Amino acid sequence: MDASADTRLTQHIIITSLEQNIWDDVKILLNSRLSKLRIEQLAEPSFFLMHQLVTNLINALHYNVFRQVVRTDFGLGANNDETELKALFNSELADHGDRNIAKFCELNDLYISLAFDDTEETIVVINAPEFCRDAVQRSHKLIQTLGYAVENNKPASNARYYSIKLVKHLANQHPDILPELVTRKNELSSLKDIFSQLAYGIVCFTGIGGIQAVSPSILGLLGLQVNKASHEIFARSISIHFYNDVIWGMVLESSSGKFENYRVRVKTQKNPEESVLFNVSGFRDGNATIHTLWQKISLDGGNTNNLSEGDLINEAKVHNITRNYVPQLVEKKAREVVRLGSNLLKNEECYFAVLFCDIVGFTRFVEQSEEEESIIHVLNSVLRRISLSVKKFGGFIDKFMGDCIMVLFRNPYDAVMAALEMQRHSQDINSLRERADLEKLQLRIGIHWGKVIIGNVGTPERLDWTTIGDVVNTASRIEKNCQPGSVLISEIMREAIEHSDDISFRCGDTFYISLKGKKEKLAVCYAYSN
Template sequence: MAEPNSTHSIVITSIEQNVWDDIREHTALSLNRLHIEQLIEPTFFLLHQLVTNLVNTMHQNVFKQIVQVDFGFGGINSETDLNALFNCELAEHGDKNIANFCEVNNFHILLSFHDIEDAFVSISAPSFCSDAFLLSNKMIQTLGYQFQEQTIFEGSNNFSGKLVKNEALQQAVVSPTLMTLQNELNSSQAIFSKLSYSVVCFSSIGTIQAISPSILAQLNLEENNASIEIFARSISIHFYNDVIWGMALQEPDGKFENYRVRIKMHKNTEKSVLFNVSGFSDSNSTIHTLWQKITLDGGNIDNLSEGGILNEARVHNITRNYVPQLVEKKAREVVRLGSNLLSNEECNIAVLFCDIVDFTSFVEQNENEESVIHILNSVLRRVSFSVKKYGGYIDKFMGDCIMVLFRSPHDAVIAALDMQKHSYDINLLRQRAEQPKLQLRIGIHWGKVIIGNVGTPERLDWTTIGDVVNTASRIEKCCQPDGVLISERMREAIELAEKMDFKYGDTFYINVKGKKEKLAVCYAYSID
């Protein structure tokens, strides 16, 4: 918790910095103080948008300076050429090189959260970023805030201002009411016209009986019978099979919802429009369908597939268990904040490796007597329970080994000790059944990692890389069966931030492949 009348500052030079949890926490503290806690989520969205725009603007201007001045490419003045070089740099190296230049040359975005007056955050940025503030003006006003530009000292190259609570713009909370039938019809008509909904009526054999001119206009078609014929031929045969002729086999007044149909643009087959279609069949077997445009696609036309959304949900339910937990969580967060890409992220994290001792030999000796997959899954299931219980994320399974990430070093150790407790329980049962032990060894290291995209566009992993990962793996290899071996850096991180509810063994040193100096480690034990 922040101290009264204090300021908490966050310095940002890269979108890949792990600053969002910190920003969310202090946004919540400030808005609670201002008694507008109901605005926490939209305000965090606003700050995310604002910081992203400021950093992107700063990086583009800094990159322009590097290219034109430092590299001597003064002849490149075209914004198109500069943007192409900038995007190439981001694709090849991320924003790390540009962010390092910003740090060295004191270019940064500064957020300062206050505990006084009506201001909840001050924002400072290089003066060439001032236009980026304008991109968020509408949302600032919508949420009832005001951006007050602050006086800059003479000679300063920064632009600064603060977001304050504007009482005049704060919207009163209004209790919801039930709409009358007439109001509902009026709203429906307004929605229909504003959102460019279209109606297409089919006979039970699939011929078009009536069509809204608006759908023809969206496909660059003229309003005539020839265009209606072109539209009918453009509809996928799957739509006729699944919907039109499928409806003929159902009871009268049948209905369908959320079926996606892709129609290629007339005279521009590289583009297509994806529609969401719902409808019903009346007593005369006429099928009334409502078409809503979802997206106009260019080169990426296969990202959203055709067919029923229910089928897509079924596919998602099958594949989601194969997607790392952190990826799914991060993807949901990215979408909620209005983006569509997982960016690289640099942060401090605890990396845990756990594997089953001599499992390869066990497989060779027992493949004809026991279900090896069943036994492996039984052990990993217990390990996963501990991971979930203490807030970890499974990065990947590698045979009998599992790699797990924890934001808190303390929770990583508690989870590891819980894993060993489950292992002890499993081996008690195996011992009674006169089966060999399956012991775990666990190694944990703490430090700065990069979580980012590794691979090609056809097959990407959003995974953790860096020396911390390699070191954690090698610590695990040096661990004794049934042990939890942690680095001295882990121990120091825990002692700085957390209360102690487990104990340590004596520190000793191990040789780690790829490192000149020996690594200080110790074992962790449960107090009981």
């Protein structure tokens, strides 16, 4: 059962796949329990803990299921190399995601369950197969840090399962410590400890770029021995861009001789295909010596190939330019994924209202207009009003397709409210166009509700994390059947909204439309503002 299959929140969540859209429900239920236990200040780290626990448990579930299947169906013996088995498992996930394994789990009554019951000091009760027991232990440090404890619960109803509960233990005994200013002495002491514990190093350059001194730790990171010959190898390994941008650029152009956060990649000697990406900051002293602090950037297990070199300020400027070209849901999801300790956008199945909006007659307008700037201005003027409505009602713009826009809403009621407001904005625009004796540009809007797949489509060189599935195709075809200036919704949408309180619109009579590629006609109705 997908916890998001019902728009109403439940306190019991069954999980068979990390692609289920459960996290909004988990956060709401978790925050409710923490509030009742008066430890709501632990909401963010507790949610991180829940994500970690569920991820580790599902990974353990899937791996054990996969191992069982390949041994049973493919005759791999119990003595097979575990490394080979893990390689096969990772290949399965890379090619198909976890849907095949999750389907097997559903058919064989294998799952992870979360129950946010309102009992004493309990935060959540977790049920899982016995072979997943060790997965919880991976989070024991975070559990202890938050002042929680794991206790055995009463035996699970299924003999193959064990049951534990996460309880408040010392979570309310964290003392409130007032921050204080660090003294210069303590500051230097802390810096000494930080420098010795972390992968920091010092490199001193002459004004023309020669290396005067280098920390042994940096040579070690690059697989070099600590000797004079290694100094020369290290100097040759540094990109010429670093010398151009920093040694002969920033430190001379800046009145203070300081620079910060410049990234430079240096190849290792052990493997020519590997390199270490460093973050470098420093300053130029009165004797023209350039003192630089080098920090190794460690990301995704050392895989830093996707991070570019150069000044982080320039990178931030590039990001500010490109972020407007990234779908809103992708950026939101990416921030969430990084916050929860991952680095990949995984495929998901979840329920969305999918809205298509098309500008009727825009193609004819383009053909008749001679000014390209005028065409872009008119298009952006309409799309800007549409976008305001999307934002107001919590939607996400999936993509623009010329004069058509595709939008996603988690709440079907919000989708209809946004669509009706779009039509009101359209009427305002057309009133102005009529006064100027210009042709009307009406909107045609179609909305459908159901389970969609959000996933990676494309190649590594060009990926879209977009929404696909029958619900998307149906929403597009509903829009094509809509009368200009109207909002046409499916009967499924209407039924999904019926339980909402204080509905601020009305629906017309139900009728049926034929859709290309479908045998059955689809029940639809128009939505109107009250």
